[in-house]
Structure formats: structure tokens, C-alpha cells
Amino acid sequence: MKAIFLDLFRDLLRIIHSRLDNSELNEPEKLIAFVHSRSAYVAQTSLYGYLKTRMGRQYVDIFKDEVFAPSLNKAKWELYFACLSDLTIYAIANIVTKTDLADEKIVTMATFVFEECVARTSDKKCPMTTMTQAKNSFASRAQKIMWANAAIGENAFSLSPETLASSSPVTEEFQELDREIVLNSVRFRWNNIREEFRKRYNKEKLLETW
Numbered sequence: 001m002k003a004i005f006l007d008l009f010r011d012l013l014r015i016i017h018s019r020l021d022n023s024e025l026n027e028p029e030k031l032i033a034f035v036h037s038r039s040a041y042v043a044q045t046s047l048y049g050y051l052k053t054r055m056g057r058q059y060v061d062i063f064k065d066e067v068f069a070p071s072l073n074k075a076k077w078e079l080y081f082a083c084l085s086d087l088t089i090y091a092i093a094n095i096v097t098k099t100d101l102a103d104e105k106i107v108t109m110a111t112f113v114f115e116e117c118v119a120r121t122s123d124k125k126c127p128m129t130t131m132t133q134a135k136n137s138f139a140s141r142a143q144k145i146m147w148a149n150a151a152i153g154e155n156a157f158s159l160s161p162e163t164l165a166s167s168s169p170v171t172e173e174f175q176e177l178d179r180e181i182v183l184n185s186v187r188f189r190w191n192n193i194r195e196e197f198r199k200r201y202n203k204e205k206l207l208e209t210w
Contacts, residue, residue, distance in 0.1 A: 025197070026205035028113070034197070035091055036117040039083040042189045046164050047079050050182060054170060071169035077126055081118075081134035082163035085141060086156050086190075088114045091197060093150035095206050107142045109210060114138045154187060161186040 025031050051072075092110040118131050141159075150156040161183040168175060168182070 022200065024205075025201040027209045028206070031091060031201070031206060032113055032116045034200070035084065035087050035113055036120055038193045038196075039087050039117065040080060042087075042160065042186065042193065043076070043080040043083045046083075046160075046182075046186050046189060047076060047168065050164065050168060050178070050185065051170070054174060054178065074130075075167050075169050077121075077130050077134075078167045079160065079163050080121070081130075081137075082160040084114060084117050084134075085138050086158070086160045087193065088117070088138070089141070089145055089150050090156035090194065091201070093145070093147045093156060094197070094201065095203050097148055097151045099207070103147070106147055110142045110145075111139060114142075154190070157187065157190050160190075 021033075023030065025034055088110055092106060092113065096106050096109070115135055118135060121131065164186050165175065165179050165182045170178075
């Protein structure tokens with residue numbers, strides 16, 4: 001239990017630090033840091049917020065449950081990678097929209113961002129098989145994306161709401177009962193992230209420095 005709370009505390013410190021940075025996103029490294037931190041923020045606040053609401057006073061006790069803990073850990077990583085996939089697609093789609101870049105080049109850019117973010121999870125004890133599966137799933141998704149459409153509104157954010165709704169470590173009854181609430185809660189959290197990205201990213205400089 002202590003280790004889990006320590007990991008949560010460290011994650012929160014990283015997220016708070018990154019969210020205090022409002023500098024322009026004008027190079028790949030800054031873009032990667034943004035995508036990584038905001039994906040982690042949405043994943044953690046969505047999952048733990050839902051569990052806290054659903055379980056009430058039993059919320060702290062779930063971290064003591066040796067049977068529940070592996071399910072929670074699995075759900076955490078699944079949701080993070082789903083959030084990472086959605087935000088990577090959205091960010092790259094906005095950067096390349098109205099350019100003459102070939103789809104192959106766009107996929108390469110998106111894959112680079114996604115895999116760099118995945119690499120930054122290595123200190124958080126994420127199973128290697130889970131990371132490999134996440135990268136393979138993203139590679140398949142990136143090949144099928146219509147990039148112009150993905151830059152519009154919520155179009156890119158299809159995976160993360162569904163992942164939380166279907167993978168949360170609660171009973172099937174709760175998953176069905178809470179489905180619409182859970183879907184909307186994730187969608188709502190992305191609103192501010194999209195607005196922040198639109199204000200901070202510099203399309204021209206990102207393309208120049210890639």
C-alpha cells in the first residue's frame with residue numbers, strides 16, 4: 001500500500017510541475033513532455049476520481065486488497081496508453097493539417113511522439129508486454145487515421161472514454177450502470193487540454209525543428 005501511494009505522490013508532483021509550465025510548444029521535446037504529462041493527468045484523475053466516487057469510504061481500502069491491486073494496476077496502464085494514443089493523434093493532426101506532408105511522414109512523427117512517451121514510463125514498473133502491446137496498437141491505429149478529421153473537436157478522443165468505461169476494476173453491473181457518466185467525465189477532462197494545446201503550440205516551429 002505504501003509503495004502505491006508513494007508512486008501516486010511522485011506522479012502528482014511530476015504532473016503539477018509540468019502543468020505550471022505554460023511556455024510555447026515549439027520543439028518536439030516540449031511537445032512530448034506535454035503529451036506525456038497531460039495523458040497521465042487525464043488517466044489518473046479519471047480512474048481514481050471514478051473509483052473514489054463509486055466506492056466512497058472504501059476507496060482507501062482498495063489499495064490494501066491484494067486481489068484488487070493487480071486489476072487496478074492493469075486498468076491504470078490501459079487507460080494511460082489509451083489517453084496517450086488519443087492525445088498524440090490529436091496533437092499531430094493539428095500540427096500537420098493543411099500541409100503537404102505525406103501520410104507516411106505523419107505516421108512516423110506520431111509514432112515517434114507516442115514511443116518517446118512510452119519510454120518515459122519505464123521507471124514506473126510498467127510491464128514490458130503492456131508497453132509493447134500499446135506501441136503495436138498505436139502503430140495500427142496511426143495507419144488508419146484520417147488526419148484532417150482527427151484535428152477537429154473530439155474526433156481523436158475515442159479510445160480513452162471507452163477504455164475507462166470497459167476496463168475500470170469494478171463489477172460489470174457498475175460498468176453498465178455508470179457507462180454514460182464515465183464516458184462524459186473523460187470527455188470533459190479533455191476540453192481544457194485541447195484548449196491549452198491550441199493556445200500553446202507553434203505549428204511552424206514544430207515543423208521546422210522536427
